[in-house]
Amino acid sequence: MAEQALAIGIDIGGTKVAGGVVDADGVVHERARRSTPHRSTSPRVVEDTIVSVVEELLDSSTGPIVAVGIGAAGFVAADRATVVFAPHLSWRNEPLRDALASRVALPTFVDNDANAAVWAEHRFGAGRGESHLVMVNLGTGIGGGIVLDGQVIRGRHGIAGEFGHMQVVPDGIRCECGNRGCWEQYASGNALVREARALFSAGSPVVSDLFDRVGGRPEDLTGPLVTEAARDGDPLACELLAEIGRWLGLGIADLAAALDPGTFVIGGGVSAAGDLLLEPARAAFRRQLTGRGYRPEATIVAAELGNEAGLVGAADLARSDTLAR
Structure with missing residues (x-):
């Protein structure tokens, strides 16, 4: 049955590169994992890694698979097919969906990883039952995703949710993006470690x-170590x-x-605190x-x-799109 x-x-x-076989309730039944090839490698090498994970999961699945969803850390165009820019990989305007189409004999969809994560929390996690949800992921930097009226909001060009690069301090700390005073320079894992090292x-x-x-x-010194010490x-x-929490609340x-969401969900490594x-x-x-x-x-x-x-959100988005066609 479809459901x-x-x-x-x-x-x-x-x-x-982490993968899983996910059912309609968001439960992960099978898992596979590979190390991401080094950022200097060609797009083809990363695609080979993705295909390897998909093939392992297809072989281990106990039921038919209807679609593959890819959540990528980077800017994904509104067509949900092209990775415009991935800072940690060699993708620049990479037609990832089409590149995989001839190698994965299933409908395939590509989305930003934060969009996938906010969808998972909306459907199965801390945002269940909330139609207007914003997720803020605190890791090395800050990423995020938006669900309004029960739909993922990607923006005109597909790259909404880059909250970490809102300017909160004019002429503030220089950010890797090239600007100054970005939110993630004050409310992220990097900010936590930077302040501790400054005291050192x-x-x-x-x-x-x-x-x-x-x-x-x-x-x-790492963010998890500071969190452990605080605990x-x-x-x-x-x-x-x-x-860090104060800056988080301001943003x-x-x-x-x-x-104007009903709920903010805070994820990422720093949220373990x-x-x-x-x-x-708050x-x-x-x-x-x-x-x-x-x-x-x-x-x-x-x-x-x-x-x-x-991975749960990527699978559910791909499944929903496929069954709606």
Whole structure:
């Protein structure tokens, strides 16, 4: 039956290609994974990796597969076929869907990985039942996705949701995108680590616990390590996460003014800090929200699907598109 149809979802990141066979309830039945070829390799090598994962999943699936959905970390054109730009891979205006069509004998769709993730959280995760949902992914940078009236909003050119590059501080910290003061320079994993390393460099005594955790090697400091220290009660780590949370709340208030969602879902690696991050974010959001006290407030919740959100959402979008035809 159509409602029981399975689909393959593929999540392509800077370090891995992860895939799964996903049913109509968002349950992953089979999984496969490969390392992402180095960014200097040709598009064909990355395509070979994707095809290898798809073939493994087709061989292991216990039921018929109706479609393949690809979630790619990069700008995907509105045609859901072309990767315009992928910062960690060699794709530049790459016709990925057509390149795979002759090698994967199934309907294939390409989307941005954050679009796939927000769709998964909308259908099966923290945003279930919410028709107006915005997802903010805090990792090395900040990505995001939008669902309004139950539909993924991709924008005229397919690249909506690049929230991390909203300017929040004029002439602020230089961003990798070339601009200054981008939101992700203040509310991301990179920002968390940068601030901790700045205290290392200053020789601040408040950094002693983190210093011990990395054996005096600031280059070994990571976002997850700061989060672990905060969970263990280290005051500095808690303070650093609270600062990231404050910036997160400020940016979310701007998004609320523009989009008015009912729920913000916070995903990505930094969200593992839970309320150590989210409570400061909620407080800053309430202080900054336009019309505060006279309008309904969106809820701010942690994502539920973790690292599999991208592949689950890609599979479900591909399945839905195929069965609607």
